[in-house]
Amino acid sequence: AGKDYEEYFTASRREGIKYIRTNVSRIKEDPNTKNLKIVMQNTLSSDRLKELEFDLVVLSAAMVPAKGIERIQKILKLEYSQDGFFKEFHARLNPIDTKIPGISLAGVAQGPKSIAESIVQGRAAASSLARIMGKDKYRILLIRASVEKERCAKCGLCELNCPYNAITLMNDGADVNEILCRGCGACLANCPSEAITLRYYREPQYERQIDAILEEI
CATH class of the missing domain: 3.30.70.20 (Alpha-Beta Plaits)
Structure with missing residues (x-):
């Protein structure tokens, strides 16, 4: 869900989805029902290990920055965020551009995102770059x-x-x-x-x- 995961978390809870913070120790199949049983412990409480039964278990791996991101960073001199993805100029005021003029971010280059978020951000990045490329001359301050x-x-x-x-x-x-x-x-x-x-x-x-x-x- 990316940086706006809290919105998805709140919306899904309103739909009745329950979240349990846990470390899954074992998953096994019930020979009679063919359902999956998870042996787990709620890490936010003092509960002991317990066994819960589900008809479907989906394992979702974490998204990490792509290989080769270090090489791109060295060439373009971009900043990293705390999770290792490229960092935007400002999370709220300017979430598309970087501190380097002419370089914008879109999609999972900035962090985990949904398809809809990636499309919206891609359009915004294209619009930001079009403002620069649409001019005959690009002015920069001489102060260096x-x-x-x-x-x-x-x-x-x-x-x-x-x-x-x-x-x-x-x-x-x-x-x-x-x-x-x-x-x-x-x-x-x-x-x-x-x-x-x-x-x-x-x-x-x-x-x-x-x-x-x-x-x-």
Whole structure:
């Protein structure tokens, strides 16, 4: 059911479906009725092992990320969610796009989903990408992080704190991927050696903006 499993859980309970949290220890067939008997224990209570009889038992395996997802992540620099799938920009405000411009998510790439959810999300992803591809030119901000290699301490804090995975620590210091960088300033704030600045957005510009604001007060 994916991230909205609570909705399915609530709806199914209204239909009379009962849920028991348990670890199934054994399944056996009744030779007389041909029904299946499950030996189990309710893990949310102190009940001992008990045997329940059913006419049908369905074993459902958990869905895990596909093989090769690590290779895609390294190429596209995408983030992982806690369960190992690709992470969206924001679960509620922007569940389709990623933090990398031009890369959207759909279907089980983001986590377990129903067919209906996958179709809806696929259409939304196509619409999001159409807004970019439908333009003759794609504008990007020129503000980008810039590293002064001579001052770089190679501590790796900028790489660790970059929300867009735009920084890689190399032998000669931190290296900024200007395609991925969004100029947010997280690396600048975490750099202990003050080796990082934002291009076209330096301290004199801050000072002039502050002076202009103070003049209006």
